[in-house]
Amino acid sequence: MARSTSTEIAISRGGSASYLGWVVGAMVYVAVLAAAGALFAQSVSDRWALSLSGVITVQVPDAERAVDPSGAASRTGDDKTSRLAAALEILRITPGIGHLTILDRDKARALLAPWLGEDLVGQIDPPVMVDLRLMDPTVVDIGALRDRLSRRVPGAVIDDHGAWLTRVAAVTRAVERGGWLIVLLVGGVATISVIFAVLSGLSVNRDVVELLHLMGARDGYVAKRFQGYVLMAALPASAIAGCLAVATIMAIGAISQPEADGVEAMLRFGRFGGFRALDWIIICAIPLVFAGFTLVTARMAALVALRRLV
Amino acid sequence: MVRFENVEMRYAVGPPILRDINFELEPNSFHFLTGKSGAGKSSLLRMIYLALVPTLGRVTVFDRDTRTLSRIEIADFRRRLGIVFQDFRLIDHLSARENVALPLRIAGTREAVIRRHVPELLDWVGLSDHMDALPRTLSGGQQQRVAIARAVIARPAILLADEPTGNVDDRIAFRLLYLFEELHRAGTTVLVATHNDALCDEFAHPRLHISGGILNRVNPSTSNKPTTQSGRVVPFTRDQAEA
Incomplete structure (x- = not known):
């Protein structure tokens, strides 16, 4: 009786559901990198603005x-x-x-x-x-x-750095917005793939779902089976993709700091290279948010589809 | 328990498959439902287990008009029904044990209780050696007994069986019927759809016979074994007269 209770519906049997882990993993990887780009742009522009707005230079020929x-x-x-x-x-x-x-x-x-x-x-x-x-x-x-x-x-000339600071700010803001837009788009694609996985799982397992209903299962009971499946697919995939994305960010950091080498460069980049503690929290939260979001999406999709199934 | 009043059932186009059906299943009654295949036995059962709504008339289950039930009420009602499907409908990737446990899981029964009750019941239907077998490795008769164990594990108030003896020889068929008899004695209302006349004769419960879309009640002939404790069919209108 060690069998898990979520095996009544073999959701991964055929259908697109079996690719869900890969899809979510790829989406998380892209989302984390895009978010890192956005956060990096933001922190760079913040720091420049901070260090330059308090300083003006007067040239006296x-x-x-x-x-x-x-x-x-x-x-x-x-x-x-x-x-x-x-x-x-x-x-x-x-x-x-x-x-x-x-x-x-x-x-x-x-x-x-x-x-x-x-x-x-x-x-x-x-x-x-x-x-x-x-x-x-x-x-x-x-x-x-x-x-x-x-x-x-x-x-005598006063240079208050305002002009080029404005231009730099415009560029970094565009990068920042672009990054978040990618996160949103990727989240949307992940949502759609979860919905497709649930729908195909429902249609492949239609007979079992109907049987569960005839034995008195409420929609929530059936939806929970799909949630369980999606979570089992999405959570490890998100975690692995998240780790790979962070490793990628570190590697980029190391390449961008050629004077220090290897681990030291990565650590230095991690600490000083543009990311604040809050940024790291956001970066690490993205895979979790994705996994949680797929869970909610799976439940909603299953409930809506089951209601239509009658 | 179950009452049909002037029920008509028709699918899309074509003539009604059931016409003006009137009967009542009293608590703790045992009836056979007979008729040729295609006569509408399964449709009638489906109306009881809330998978079909009558085209006309009213079906009452547990004192509620089935048309007025919400989705959640339908689910809760079905937990009080045990259904043996004609084609068993076992989940083929789950063991016999897990298939039988399903209704308890759905009802949210504690795992400890499930672990105790399921082997007991499988033992009772003579499958203690096949608890972890997958359905496809079992014979037709064994699968049938798994299906029956699953239908009764949650102690349903009503047991509906659709041709439960269709795939087994008479010897096993009789044994299955004795099993239903035992449940009946324990207080379950039983309705068994069959076209096995030998069974009906042997067990001598009242028969609801469907022919030409019309349902008639046939009482067991007195020459047979007495089964006086079974419930009665309450004829509302002309069924009895036409019989």
Whole structure:
């Protein structure tokens, strides 16, 4: 009597039901990868936005030159203040601006050297750059600051990274939405395959189902047999596909971090490479959600079909 | 238990297969249902086990008009019926034991009870050596006994048997009928469809005979063995007069 009670209906006997495990497994694999892509895009754009929105950069060309040496100092007399000092003065009195970091010419040259070569770098005159950390980005009126700065130090440029940040955000958002759309589509296909499996199982086993009804089985009893079958097919398939998908994500992570190798790269990617703890929870939940969803779908499909069967 | 009032049954087009059927099965009665094959015996049984709704008239089972039953009520009613199908309808991938256990499983009986009752009953029908056999490995008579064990395991109030002796020789047929007699004595209402006249003569219960779509009651002749305890057919209208 060790036989399980769910064997009255041999659902996998013929019909498309026997392929259900494979179908659900493939769907889960695709869904997990798509979700990982979406989450990755989201976290990347979040982190860039976070690290860049609080920072603006001011470029001051010809920093050592005096402000307006030509005598336009009609107002202030002969102003010998350097352009850099003038710019810094304006920045310091602007409310909302916190720490200033001056990137002087030598440092700028050192940064450019690998790209342009020592010779070329020696010939150019890069602007002095001032990185400003904004204490509160909402308080600082960048437009007004830009006006004041260009009046006193013509040629100074404020780069608030807004323009390209917007573009990057648009791209990552598209990737994110695309990823979730794939998850939805794949979920829909999985649902349809479960429905087909249940319907074909019902029609193949029509005589047994009718017999169960004649012996007093309610629809719920018969539906439970189908749920049991679908769960037995979907749960292991989802689990295996989920593990394979996570392994794939790790492998991609390892490839994307060539400086570290093997396991270390995978772990580093897992921890820092774009996924937060919540992301991992979502990724791991997807196979379970799929399995649960197929279960509910199987029950609903069986109940509806049985009601039609009379 | 079961009452037919002016029941007519017809399938799609064509003449009615049963016309103006009136009878009642009293509690703890035993009837044979006779008639040529195709006379409508199976249709009549199907109306009792709620698989068919009459075209006209009313079928009452357990004091309820079968037309008014909900899906769930139909399922619950059927648990109080035991059915022996003409073709047994055993599930071929389940052992004899599992086939017999099915009605108890459906009724939600505890596994411990199932484990005790099923072997008892299989022993009673003489299949204690074949409990784990698959139906296809059993002879026709053995399969029949599995089907009967399955029909009675849940102690039904009404036992319906459709040609239960159709595939076995007379010796086994008689043994099966004695089995039904025993259930009958234990309080079950029994209706056995058969075209085996020898059986009807031997057991001398009232017969409901279908011929030309009409049902007549034939009481056992007094010359036969007395079976006085069996229930009676209550004729509502002209059945008796026409008989």
